Amino acid sequence: MEKMKLKLLYSDLKSDIEIIEKELETALNSSSHFLNDASLHLLKAGGKRIRPVFVLLAAKFGQYDIELIKKVAVSLELIHMASLVHDDVIDDSEMRRGRPTVKSQWNNRVAMYTGDFIFARALQYITDIDNPKAHQILSETMVEICIGEVIQIEDKMQLDQNMRDYFRRIKRKTALLIASSCHLGAVVAGADERVAIQLKRFGYFVGMSFQIIDDILDLTSTDKQLGKPAGSDLLQGNITLPVLLVKDDPAIRPLIEKALAGTMTEDERQEFLGKIRTSEAIKKAKKISDTYLQKALREVEALPQNSIKKSLRDIALYMGKRKF
Protein backbone atom coordinates (compact mmCIF):
# COMPACT_ATOMS: atom_id res chain seq x y z
CA MET A 1 0.00 0.00 0.00
CA GLU A 2 2.72 2.43 1.04
CA LYS A 3 4.73 1.57 -2.06
CA MET A 4 1.65 2.30 -4.20
CA LYS A 5 1.27 5.67 -2.48
CA LEU A 6 4.85 6.49 -3.30
CA LYS A 7 4.40 5.45 -6.91
CA LEU A 8 1.44 7.79 -7.16
CA LEU A 9 3.69 10.61 -6.01
CA TYR A 10 5.98 10.18 -8.92
CA SER A 11 3.39 9.28 -11.50
CA ASP A 12 4.74 12.10 -13.71
CA LEU A 13 7.91 10.06 -14.08
CA LYS A 14 6.05 6.81 -14.75
CA SER A 15 7.30 6.26 -18.30
CA ASP A 16 10.90 7.08 -17.34
CA ILE A 17 10.75 4.78 -14.31
CA GLU A 18 9.54 2.03 -16.62
CA ILE A 19 12.58 2.65 -18.84
CA ILE A 20 14.78 2.28 -15.78
CA GLU A 21 13.05 -0.94 -14.71
CA LYS A 22 13.70 -2.41 -18.16
CA GLU A 23 17.27 -1.21 -18.09
CA LEU A 24 17.79 -2.80 -14.67
CA GLU A 25 16.57 -6.09 -16.08
CA THR A 26 19.03 -5.81 -18.96
CA ALA A 27 21.84 -4.80 -16.62
CA LEU A 28 21.35 -7.85 -14.45
CA ASN A 29 21.55 -10.20 -17.39
CA SER A 30 24.46 -12.59 -17.11
CA SER A 31 25.91 -15.53 -18.98
CA SER A 32 26.00 -17.34 -15.63
CA HIS A 33 22.71 -19.07 -14.81
CA PHE A 34 23.31 -18.61 -11.11
CA LEU A 35 23.97 -14.91 -11.41
CA ASN A 36 20.98 -14.53 -13.66
CA ASP A 37 18.71 -16.28 -11.21
CA ALA A 38 20.13 -14.48 -8.20
CA SER A 39 19.93 -11.06 -9.85
CA LEU A 40 16.47 -11.48 -11.29
CA HIS A 41 15.36 -12.75 -7.93
CA LEU A 42 16.47 -9.42 -6.49
CA LEU A 43 14.78 -7.46 -9.21
CA LYS A 44 11.47 -9.27 -8.66
CA ALA A 45 11.68 -8.48 -4.98
CA GLY A 46 11.16 -4.91 -6.10
CA GLY A 47 11.96 -1.89 -4.02
CA LYS A 48 10.87 1.71 -3.84
CA ARG A 49 13.43 2.86 -6.43
CA ILE A 50 13.90 5.97 -4.33
CA ARG A 51 17.40 6.63 -5.60
CA PRO A 52 16.54 6.54 -9.32
CA VAL A 53 13.56 8.80 -8.63
CA PHE A 54 15.78 11.37 -6.95
CA VAL A 55 18.28 11.18 -9.82
CA LEU A 56 15.52 11.88 -12.34
CA LEU A 57 13.92 14.67 -10.32
CA ALA A 58 17.26 16.40 -9.74
CA ALA A 59 18.11 16.11 -13.43
CA LYS A 60 14.99 18.12 -14.22
CA PHE A 61 16.92 21.16 -12.98
CA GLY A 62 19.32 20.80 -15.92
CA GLN A 63 19.16 19.50 -19.48
CA TYR A 64 16.97 16.45 -18.94
CA ASP A 65 17.90 13.61 -21.29
CA ILE A 66 16.51 10.28 -20.16
CA GLU A 67 18.97 8.32 -22.36
CA LEU A 68 21.86 9.88 -20.47
CA ILE A 69 20.35 10.21 -17.03
CA LYS A 70 19.08 6.63 -16.94
CA LYS A 71 22.73 5.51 -16.80
CA VAL A 72 23.15 7.32 -13.49
CA ALA A 73 19.80 6.16 -12.12
CA VAL A 74 20.41 2.52 -13.01
CA SER A 75 23.93 2.64 -11.67
CA LEU A 76 22.84 4.00 -8.28
CA GLU A 77 20.08 1.44 -7.92
CA LEU A 78 22.54 -1.34 -8.81
CA ILE A 79 24.99 -0.12 -6.18
CA HIS A 80 22.16 -0.12 -3.65
CA MET A 81 21.19 -3.68 -4.69
CA ALA A 82 24.78 -4.94 -4.51
CA SER A 83 25.15 -3.54 -1.01
CA LEU A 84 21.91 -5.26 0.07
CA VAL A 85 23.21 -8.63 -1.15
CA HIS A 86 26.41 -8.19 0.85
CA ASP A 87 24.53 -6.77 3.88
CA ASP A 88 22.44 -9.95 4.00
CA VAL A 89 25.67 -11.93 4.38
CA ILE A 90 26.86 -9.62 7.17
CA ASP A 91 23.49 -9.71 8.95
CA ASP A 92 22.97 -13.42 8.23
CA SER A 93 19.51 -12.52 6.89
CA GLU A 94 17.35 -15.27 5.51
CA MET A 95 14.61 -13.06 4.08
CA ARG A 96 14.39 -9.67 2.40
CA ARG A 97 11.18 -8.07 1.16
CA GLY A 98 9.39 -11.34 1.82
CA ARG A 99 11.76 -13.41 -0.32
CA PRO A 100 14.71 -15.63 0.54
CA THR A 101 17.98 -13.74 0.28
CA VAL A 102 20.69 -14.72 -2.22
CA LYS A 103 22.84 -16.05 0.61
CA SER A 104 20.02 -18.23 1.97
CA GLN A 105 18.97 -19.52 -1.43
CA TRP A 106 22.53 -20.34 -2.53
CA ASN A 107 25.34 -19.57 -0.08
CA ASN A 108 27.48 -16.70 1.24
CA ARG A 109 30.13 -17.05 -1.45
CA VAL A 110 27.58 -16.91 -4.28
CA ALA A 111 26.14 -13.81 -2.58
CA MET A 112 29.60 -12.23 -2.53
CA TYR A 113 30.13 -12.86 -6.24
CA THR A 114 26.58 -11.71 -7.05
CA GLY A 115 27.25 -8.45 -5.23
CA ASP A 116 30.59 -8.02 -7.00
CA PHE A 117 28.92 -8.70 -10.33
CA ILE A 118 26.15 -6.16 -9.72
CA PHE A 119 28.63 -3.59 -8.47
CA ALA A 120 30.79 -4.02 -11.59
CA ARG A 121 27.65 -3.68 -13.75
CA ALA A 122 26.90 -0.42 -11.96
CA LEU A 123 30.33 0.91 -12.90
CA GLN A 124 29.91 -0.33 -16.45
CA TYR A 125 26.75 1.76 -16.69
CA ILE A 126 28.10 4.89 -15.11
CA THR A 127 31.18 4.89 -17.33
CA ASP A 128 28.93 5.88 -20.20
CA ILE A 129 29.00 9.25 -18.45
CA ASP A 130 32.15 11.01 -19.53
CA ASN A 131 32.26 13.42 -16.63
CA PRO A 132 35.13 12.93 -14.13
CA LYS A 133 33.32 14.96 -11.48
CA ALA A 134 30.40 12.52 -11.53
CA HIS A 135 32.80 9.61 -10.99
CA GLN A 136 34.55 11.40 -8.17
CA ILE A 137 31.23 12.05 -6.43
CA LEU A 138 30.08 8.47 -6.80
CA SER A 139 33.37 6.81 -5.86
CA GLU A 140 33.77 8.98 -2.80
CA THR A 141 30.23 8.13 -1.77
CA MET A 142 30.91 4.43 -2.13
CA VAL A 143 34.04 4.59 -0.01
CA GLU A 144 32.24 6.63 2.65
CA ILE A 145 29.32 4.20 2.74
CA CYS A 146 31.72 1.31 3.35
CA ILE A 147 33.48 3.22 6.11
CA GLY A 148 30.04 3.87 7.62
CA GLU A 149 29.27 0.17 7.61
CA VAL A 150 32.61 -0.59 9.23
CA ILE A 151 31.79 1.95 11.96
CA GLN A 152 28.36 0.36 12.38
CA ILE A 153 29.98 -3.00 13.08
CA GLU A 154 32.45 -1.37 15.44
CA ASP A 155 29.63 0.40 17.30
CA LYS A 156 27.50 -2.74 17.53
CA MET A 157 26.59 -3.79 21.08
CA GLN A 158 28.13 -0.55 22.42
CA LEU A 159 25.68 1.22 24.68
CA ASP A 160 28.20 3.87 25.65
CA GLN A 161 27.72 5.87 22.45
CA ASN A 162 26.12 9.22 21.91
CA MET A 163 23.79 10.79 19.38
CA ARG A 164 26.70 12.14 17.39
CA ASP A 165 27.89 8.58 16.79
CA TYR A 166 24.40 7.66 15.64
CA PHE A 167 24.05 10.60 13.25
CA ARG A 168 27.51 9.98 11.81
CA ARG A 169 26.49 6.37 11.21
CA ILE A 170 23.15 7.00 9.52
CA LYS A 171 24.65 9.75 7.42
CA ARG A 172 26.95 7.22 5.82
CA LYS A 173 24.50 4.35 5.93
CA THR A 174 21.58 6.06 4.19
CA ALA A 175 21.77 9.80 3.73
CA LEU A 176 24.92 9.87 1.59
CA LEU A 177 23.57 7.70 -1.22
CA ILE A 178 20.34 9.71 -1.40
CA ALA A 179 22.32 12.97 -1.31
CA SER A 180 24.59 11.66 -4.07
CA SER A 181 21.58 10.56 -6.14
CA CYS A 182 20.30 14.14 -6.11
CA HIS A 183 23.77 15.61 -6.61
CA LEU A 184 24.66 13.30 -9.51
CA GLY A 185 21.31 13.81 -11.24
CA ALA A 186 21.93 17.55 -11.21
CA VAL A 187 25.63 17.39 -12.12
CA VAL A 188 25.16 15.02 -15.05
CA ALA A 189 22.25 17.08 -16.37
CA GLY A 190 24.49 20.13 -16.24
CA ALA A 191 22.44 22.02 -13.65
CA ASP A 192 23.85 25.14 -12.06
CA GLU A 193 26.47 24.24 -9.46
CA ARG A 194 24.66 26.07 -6.67
CA VAL A 195 21.46 24.20 -7.49
CA ALA A 196 23.34 20.90 -7.54
CA ILE A 197 24.63 21.56 -4.02
CA GLN A 198 21.17 22.55 -2.81
CA LEU A 199 19.79 19.31 -4.19
CA LYS A 200 22.60 17.37 -2.54
CA ARG A 201 21.74 18.99 0.81
CA PHE A 202 18.06 18.24 0.22
CA GLY A 203 18.92 14.56 -0.36
CA TYR A 204 21.06 14.48 2.75
CA PHE A 205 18.30 15.90 4.98
CA VAL A 206 15.66 13.61 3.48
CA GLY A 207 17.98 10.63 3.96
CA MET A 208 18.57 11.46 7.61
CA SER A 209 14.86 11.91 8.26
CA PHE A 210 14.08 8.69 6.36
CA GLN A 211 16.56 6.60 8.35
CA ILE A 212 15.35 7.90 11.71
CA ILE A 213 11.78 7.01 10.72
CA ASP A 214 13.03 3.58 9.62
CA ASP A 215 14.62 3.08 13.02
CA ILE A 216 11.43 4.19 14.78
CA LEU A 217 9.30 1.85 12.67
CA ASP A 218 11.52 -1.07 13.65
CA LEU A 219 10.20 -0.54 17.18
CA THR A 220 6.64 0.63 16.57
CA SER A 221 5.49 -1.65 13.74
CA THR A 222 4.14 -5.15 14.21
CA ASP A 223 6.19 -8.26 13.45
CA LYS A 224 3.83 -8.93 10.56
CA GLN A 225 4.30 -5.49 9.04
CA LEU A 226 8.06 -5.78 9.32
CA GLY A 227 8.33 -9.39 8.19
CA LYS A 228 10.73 -9.88 11.12
CA PRO A 229 10.50 -9.43 14.88
CA ALA A 230 9.96 -5.83 15.96
CA GLY A 231 13.09 -4.57 17.70
CA SER A 232 15.36 -6.55 15.36
CA ASP A 233 17.81 -3.66 15.17
CA LEU A 234 18.51 -3.89 18.88
CA LEU A 235 18.48 -7.69 18.86
CA GLN A 236 21.24 -7.50 16.23
CA GLY A 237 23.19 -5.08 18.40
CA ASN A 238 22.42 -1.91 16.44
CA ILE A 239 21.75 1.01 18.75
CA THR A 240 19.26 3.33 17.11
CA LEU A 241 18.05 6.79 18.10
CA PRO A 242 15.00 5.78 20.19
CA VAL A 243 17.16 3.32 22.15
CA LEU A 244 19.81 5.98 22.71
CA LEU A 245 17.10 8.26 24.06
CA VAL A 246 15.91 5.73 26.66
CA LYS A 247 19.09 3.88 27.49
CA ASP A 248 19.49 5.64 30.82
CA ASP A 249 15.93 4.91 31.95
CA PRO A 250 16.37 2.39 34.80
CA ALA A 251 13.12 0.63 33.85
CA ILE A 252 14.31 -0.08 30.30
CA ARG A 253 18.09 -0.31 30.48
CA PRO A 254 18.19 -3.87 31.92
CA LEU A 255 16.02 -5.03 29.01
CA ILE A 256 18.33 -3.33 26.49
CA GLU A 257 21.32 -5.01 28.09
CA LYS A 258 19.58 -8.38 27.87
CA ALA A 259 18.85 -7.81 24.19
CA LEU A 260 22.49 -6.98 23.53
CA ALA A 261 23.66 -9.99 25.51
CA GLY A 262 21.39 -12.21 23.40
CA THR A 263 19.49 -13.41 26.47
CA MET A 264 16.20 -11.59 25.93
CA THR A 265 13.12 -13.81 26.14
CA GLU A 266 10.01 -13.28 24.03
CA ASP A 267 8.12 -11.91 27.04
CA GLU A 268 10.95 -9.48 27.71
CA ARG A 269 10.95 -8.37 24.08
CA GLN A 270 7.24 -7.59 24.37
CA GLU A 271 7.85 -5.78 27.66
CA PHE A 272 10.65 -3.76 26.08
CA LEU A 273 8.53 -2.85 23.05
CA GLY A 274 5.63 -1.85 25.28
CA LYS A 275 7.81 0.39 27.39
CA ILE A 276 9.68 2.09 24.58
CA ARG A 277 6.50 2.68 22.58
CA THR A 278 4.95 4.56 25.48
CA SER A 279 8.12 6.41 26.41
CA GLU A 280 9.01 9.89 25.25
CA ALA A 281 11.77 8.43 23.08
CA ILE A 282 9.59 7.76 20.06
CA LYS A 283 8.13 11.28 20.16
CA LYS A 284 11.57 12.83 20.56
CA ALA A 285 13.01 10.76 17.72
CA LYS A 286 10.09 11.76 15.49
CA LYS A 287 10.74 15.37 16.36
CA ILE A 288 14.39 15.05 15.35
CA SER A 289 13.37 13.36 12.10
CA ASP A 290 10.92 16.19 11.53
CA THR A 291 13.66 18.77 12.04
CA TYR A 292 15.62 17.14 9.21
CA LEU A 293 12.48 17.02 7.10
CA GLN A 294 11.88 20.74 7.61
CA LYS A 295 15.46 21.46 6.58
CA ALA A 296 14.89 19.41 3.44
CA LEU A 297 11.74 21.37 2.67
CA ARG A 298 13.59 24.65 3.16
CA GLU A 299 16.15 23.50 0.58
CA VAL A 300 13.30 22.85 -1.84
CA GLU A 301 11.90 26.31 -1.25
CA ALA A 302 15.27 27.84 -2.07
CA LEU A 303 15.48 26.02 -5.42
CA PRO A 304 14.69 27.95 -8.63
CA GLN A 305 11.10 27.82 -9.83
CA ASN A 306 10.41 24.46 -11.40
CA SER A 307 7.27 22.31 -11.51
CA ILE A 308 9.36 19.49 -10.06
CA LYS A 309 9.62 21.28 -6.70
CA LYS A 310 6.19 19.98 -5.73
CA SER A 311 7.27 16.38 -6.39
CA LEU A 312 10.40 16.82 -4.31
CA ARG A 313 8.33 18.27 -1.48
CA ASP A 314 5.70 15.51 -1.67
CA ILE A 315 8.26 12.72 -1.73
CA ALA A 316 10.19 14.24 1.15
CA LEU A 317 6.97 14.50 3.15
CA TYR A 318 6.06 10.92 2.31
CA MET A 319 9.46 9.65 3.37
CA GLY A 320 9.50 11.67 6.55
CA LYS A 321 5.93 10.94 7.58
CA ARG A 322 5.42 7.36 6.45
CA LYS A 323 3.65 5.10 8.89
CA PHE A 324 5.27 1.96 7.51
Place this chain on the structure above:
Amino acid sequence: MNATIIDNKIQELQNNILMQLHHRTLLKYTGQPIVENETLFYLLLPFLNGEIWTSEQDEVSTTIGIIYTALHAHDQIDEVDATSKNQQLTVLAGDFYSGMYYQLLSKIPNIALIRSLSDGIIDISEQKTAIYEPTSRPITDWLHALTVIESKSIEQFMKHYHLDQYIPLVQQGLLLNRLAYELRILQETHMKTRIVAAIEKSEQFTSTKRSAERILEELVSELSSTFTRSISTSPFLQDEVKTLIVNRMPRIACEHQTTREG
Protein backbone atom coordinates in the same frame (compact mmCIF):
# COMPACT_ATOMS: atom_id res chain seq x y z
CA MET B 1 67.50 -5.67 -14.36
CA ASN B 2 68.58 -7.99 -11.59
CA ALA B 3 66.47 -9.94 -9.12
CA THR B 4 66.98 -7.47 -6.29
CA ILE B 5 65.76 -4.51 -8.34
CA ILE B 6 62.73 -6.52 -9.37
CA ASP B 7 61.96 -7.55 -5.81
CA ASN B 8 62.28 -3.92 -4.74
CA LYS B 9 59.90 -2.80 -7.47
CA ILE B 10 57.36 -5.45 -6.44
CA GLN B 11 57.78 -4.41 -2.82
CA GLU B 12 57.25 -0.77 -3.74
CA LEU B 13 54.01 -1.66 -5.51
CA GLN B 14 52.96 -3.82 -2.59
CA ASN B 15 53.62 -0.90 -0.21
CA ASN B 16 51.63 1.51 -2.39
CA ILE B 17 48.68 -0.85 -2.36
CA LEU B 18 48.82 -1.29 1.42
CA MET B 19 49.16 2.45 1.92
CA GLN B 20 46.07 3.18 -0.17
CA LEU B 21 44.04 0.55 1.64
CA HIS B 22 45.12 1.38 5.15
CA HIS B 23 42.16 1.43 7.51
CA ARG B 24 42.65 1.07 11.24
CA THR B 25 39.61 -1.12 12.01
CA LEU B 26 39.97 -3.32 8.97
CA LEU B 27 43.63 -3.85 9.75
CA LYS B 28 42.80 -4.76 13.33
CA TYR B 29 40.12 -7.33 12.49
CA THR B 30 40.99 -8.61 9.02
CA GLY B 31 44.75 -8.12 8.85
CA GLN B 32 46.77 -6.74 5.96
CA PRO B 33 45.07 -6.91 2.56
CA ILE B 34 46.51 -9.79 0.59
CA VAL B 35 48.00 -9.52 -2.86
CA GLU B 36 50.31 -12.17 -4.17
CA ASN B 37 53.83 -11.18 -5.18
CA GLU B 38 53.58 -13.41 -8.24
CA THR B 39 50.49 -11.52 -9.42
CA LEU B 40 52.37 -8.26 -9.05
CA PHE B 41 55.36 -9.72 -10.88
CA TYR B 42 53.21 -10.47 -13.95
CA LEU B 43 51.49 -7.09 -13.66
CA LEU B 44 54.90 -5.43 -13.81
CA LEU B 45 56.30 -7.74 -16.48
CA PRO B 46 56.31 -5.15 -19.30
CA PHE B 47 58.09 -2.66 -17.04
CA LEU B 48 60.62 -5.30 -16.00
CA ASN B 49 61.17 -6.07 -19.66
CA GLY B 50 62.06 -2.45 -20.35
CA GLU B 51 58.79 -1.16 -21.86
CA ILE B 52 58.07 2.54 -21.52
CA TRP B 53 56.26 2.89 -18.22
CA THR B 54 54.52 6.16 -17.42
CA SER B 55 53.67 7.56 -14.01
CA GLU B 56 50.02 6.89 -14.87
CA GLN B 57 50.82 3.21 -15.44
CA ASP B 58 52.54 3.16 -12.08
CA GLU B 59 49.44 4.62 -10.46
CA VAL B 60 47.11 2.33 -12.36
CA SER B 61 49.14 -0.76 -11.46
CA THR B 62 48.36 0.07 -7.82
CA THR B 63 44.65 0.06 -8.62
CA ILE B 64 44.97 -3.30 -10.40
CA GLY B 65 46.62 -4.69 -7.28
CA ILE B 66 43.72 -3.27 -5.26
CA ILE B 67 41.21 -5.10 -7.46
CA TYR B 68 43.01 -8.36 -6.70
CA THR B 69 42.86 -7.65 -2.96
CA ALA B 70 39.16 -6.77 -3.18
CA LEU B 71 38.24 -9.95 -4.99
CA HIS B 72 40.54 -12.02 -2.80
CA ALA B 73 38.82 -10.66 0.34
CA HIS B 74 35.47 -11.96 -0.89
CA ASP B 75 37.00 -15.35 -1.65
CA GLN B 76 37.72 -15.61 2.08
CA ILE B 77 34.06 -15.53 3.09
CA ASP B 78 32.84 -18.80 4.52
CA GLU B 79 30.11 -20.38 2.43
CA VAL B 80 27.89 -21.13 5.42
CA ASP B 81 28.75 -18.94 8.39
CA ALA B 82 30.05 -15.40 8.04
CA THR B 83 28.72 -14.08 11.33
CA SER B 84 32.04 -13.48 13.10
CA LYS B 85 33.34 -9.91 13.28
CA ASN B 86 36.32 -10.92 11.16
CA GLN B 87 34.07 -12.29 8.42
CA GLN B 88 31.63 -9.37 8.51
CA LEU B 89 34.49 -6.94 8.20
CA THR B 90 36.10 -8.99 5.44
CA VAL B 91 32.91 -8.54 3.40
CA LEU B 92 33.19 -4.79 3.96
CA ALA B 93 36.93 -4.79 3.35
CA GLY B 94 36.34 -6.17 -0.14
CA ASP B 95 33.71 -3.51 -0.81
CA PHE B 96 35.94 -0.79 0.59
CA TYR B 97 38.86 -1.88 -1.61
CA SER B 98 36.55 -1.90 -4.67
CA GLY B 99 35.46 1.63 -3.83
CA MET B 100 39.10 2.64 -3.47
CA TYR B 101 40.09 1.35 -6.89
CA TYR B 102 37.18 3.23 -8.44
CA GLN B 103 38.09 6.38 -6.53
CA LEU B 104 41.75 6.25 -7.57
CA LEU B 105 40.89 5.80 -11.24
CA SER B 106 38.29 8.58 -11.00
CA LYS B 107 40.93 10.93 -9.71
CA ILE B 108 43.41 10.23 -12.55
CA PRO B 109 40.80 10.34 -14.32
CA ASN B 110 40.70 7.27 -16.55
CA ILE B 111 37.06 6.45 -17.19
CA ALA B 112 37.76 4.13 -20.13
CA LEU B 113 39.89 1.95 -17.89
CA ILE B 114 37.21 1.88 -15.18
CA ARG B 115 34.89 0.54 -17.87
CA SER B 116 37.30 -2.07 -19.08
CA LEU B 117 38.18 -3.26 -15.57
CA SER B 118 34.47 -3.49 -14.72
CA ASP B 119 33.98 -5.67 -17.81
CA GLY B 120 36.76 -7.86 -16.45
CA ILE B 121 35.25 -8.11 -12.95
CA ILE B 122 31.92 -9.14 -14.45
CA ASP B 123 33.69 -11.93 -16.31
CA ILE B 124 35.59 -12.99 -13.17
CA SER B 125 32.41 -13.02 -11.03
CA GLU B 126 30.64 -15.12 -13.66
CA GLN B 127 33.46 -17.65 -13.75
CA LYS B 128 33.68 -17.83 -9.97
CA THR B 129 29.96 -18.46 -9.70
CA ALA B 130 30.14 -21.17 -12.37
CA ILE B 131 32.07 -23.32 -9.91
CA TYR B 132 28.93 -23.48 -7.76
CA GLU B 133 26.61 -24.51 -10.57
CA PRO B 134 25.56 -28.16 -10.48
CA THR B 135 26.25 -28.85 -14.16
CA SER B 136 29.45 -30.67 -15.15
CA ARG B 137 31.76 -29.08 -17.66
CA PRO B 138 34.74 -30.28 -19.65
CA ILE B 139 38.16 -29.55 -18.25
CA THR B 140 38.90 -26.90 -20.86
CA ASP B 141 36.03 -24.83 -19.45
CA TRP B 142 37.57 -24.93 -15.98
CA LEU B 143 40.98 -23.99 -17.30
CA HIS B 144 39.38 -21.06 -19.07
CA ALA B 145 37.55 -20.12 -15.84
CA LEU B 146 40.79 -20.21 -13.85
CA THR B 147 42.60 -18.18 -16.50
CA VAL B 148 39.93 -15.49 -16.32
CA ILE B 149 39.90 -15.51 -12.51
CA GLU B 150 43.68 -15.25 -12.24
CA SER B 151 44.60 -12.91 -15.05
CA LYS B 152 41.62 -10.96 -16.42
CA SER B 153 42.30 -7.69 -14.59
CA ILE B 154 45.94 -7.67 -15.71
CA GLU B 155 44.81 -8.52 -19.25
CA GLN B 156 42.50 -5.49 -19.26
CA PHE B 157 45.35 -3.32 -18.03
CA MET B 158 47.70 -4.63 -20.75
CA LYS B 159 45.09 -4.17 -23.47
CA HIS B 160 44.47 -0.63 -22.35
CA TYR B 161 48.16 0.27 -22.65
CA HIS B 162 48.69 -1.70 -25.90
CA LEU B 163 50.86 -4.32 -24.26
CA ASP B 164 48.84 -7.18 -25.73
CA GLN B 165 51.88 -9.31 -26.57
CA TYR B 166 52.36 -9.99 -22.85
CA ILE B 167 48.85 -11.35 -22.30
CA PRO B 168 49.51 -15.02 -23.25
CA LEU B 169 52.51 -15.08 -20.91
CA VAL B 170 50.48 -13.59 -18.05
CA GLN B 171 47.68 -16.09 -18.66
CA GLN B 172 49.98 -19.10 -18.75
CA GLY B 173 52.13 -17.96 -15.84
CA LEU B 174 49.23 -17.20 -13.50
CA LEU B 175 47.29 -20.31 -14.51
CA LEU B 176 50.35 -22.43 -13.84
CA ASN B 177 50.76 -20.81 -10.42
CA ARG B 178 47.14 -21.53 -9.56
CA LEU B 179 47.23 -25.14 -10.70
CA ALA B 180 50.49 -25.71 -8.85
CA TYR B 181 48.91 -24.16 -5.75
CA GLU B 182 45.84 -26.40 -6.02
CA LEU B 183 48.09 -29.45 -6.44
CA ARG B 184 50.18 -28.52 -3.42
CA ILE B 185 47.09 -27.98 -1.24
CA LEU B 186 45.64 -31.30 -2.39
CA GLN B 187 48.88 -33.15 -1.65
CA GLU B 188 49.34 -31.50 1.74
CA THR B 189 45.78 -31.61 3.04
CA HIS B 190 44.09 -34.28 0.91
CA MET B 191 41.18 -31.85 0.70
CA LYS B 192 39.66 -30.96 -2.65
CA THR B 193 38.74 -27.34 -3.17
CA ARG B 194 35.57 -26.70 -5.17
CA ILE B 195 37.51 -26.07 -8.35
CA VAL B 196 39.52 -29.28 -7.95
CA ALA B 197 36.34 -31.25 -7.34
CA ALA B 198 34.84 -29.68 -10.48
CA ILE B 199 37.95 -30.54 -12.51
CA GLU B 200 37.81 -34.13 -11.27
CA LYS B 201 34.15 -34.33 -12.20
CA SER B 202 35.12 -33.38 -15.77
CA GLU B 203 36.60 -36.83 -16.15
CA GLN B 204 33.13 -38.04 -17.03
CA PHE B 205 33.65 -36.38 -20.42
CA THR B 206 36.72 -38.56 -21.07
CA SER B 207 37.40 -42.28 -21.23
CA THR B 208 40.03 -42.07 -18.48
CA LYS B 209 39.19 -42.13 -14.79
CA ARG B 210 42.08 -40.22 -13.28
CA SER B 211 42.21 -39.02 -9.71
CA ALA B 212 42.17 -35.27 -9.01
CA GLU B 213 45.85 -35.42 -8.09
CA ARG B 214 46.78 -37.20 -11.30
CA ILE B 215 44.81 -34.71 -13.39
CA LEU B 216 46.48 -31.77 -11.68
CA GLU B 217 49.94 -33.31 -12.05
CA GLU B 218 49.39 -33.78 -15.75
CA LEU B 219 47.97 -30.29 -16.20
CA VAL B 220 50.87 -28.73 -14.32
CA SER B 221 53.34 -30.75 -16.33
CA GLU B 222 51.80 -29.88 -19.69
CA LEU B 223 51.41 -26.25 -18.86
CA SER B 224 54.96 -26.01 -17.51
CA SER B 225 56.29 -27.29 -20.81
CA THR B 226 54.09 -24.98 -22.86
CA PHE B 227 55.00 -22.01 -20.70
CA THR B 228 58.71 -22.76 -20.81
CA ARG B 229 58.49 -22.98 -24.60
CA SER B 230 56.56 -19.69 -24.78
CA ILE B 231 59.24 -17.98 -22.73
CA SER B 232 62.21 -19.38 -24.58
CA THR B 233 60.77 -18.62 -28.03
CA SER B 234 59.42 -15.18 -27.14
CA PRO B 235 60.83 -12.64 -29.60
CA PHE B 236 60.38 -9.65 -27.30
CA LEU B 237 61.44 -10.87 -23.87
CA GLN B 238 64.94 -9.94 -22.82
CA ASP B 239 67.14 -12.91 -21.95
CA GLU B 240 67.52 -11.93 -18.31
CA VAL B 241 63.72 -11.55 -17.98
CA LYS B 242 63.31 -15.01 -19.51
CA THR B 243 65.61 -16.41 -16.85
CA LEU B 244 63.75 -14.53 -14.12
CA ILE B 245 60.39 -15.95 -15.18
CA VAL B 246 61.75 -19.50 -15.30
CA ASN B 247 63.33 -19.03 -11.89
CA ARG B 248 60.02 -17.87 -10.47
CA MET B 249 58.06 -20.85 -11.79
CA PRO B 250 56.55 -22.79 -8.88
CA ARG B 251 58.92 -25.53 -7.69
CA ILE B 252 56.19 -28.15 -7.96
CA ALA B 253 55.83 -27.25 -11.65
CA CYS B 254 59.56 -27.61 -12.26
CA GLU B 255 59.58 -30.98 -10.53
CA HIS B 256 56.73 -32.31 -12.62
CA GLN B 257 58.19 -30.94 -15.79
CA THR B 258 61.51 -32.67 -15.07
CA THR B 259 59.80 -35.93 -14.16
CA ARG B 260 57.73 -35.94 -17.29
CA GLU B 261 60.30 -34.72 -19.71
CA GLY B 262 63.20 -36.41 -18.01
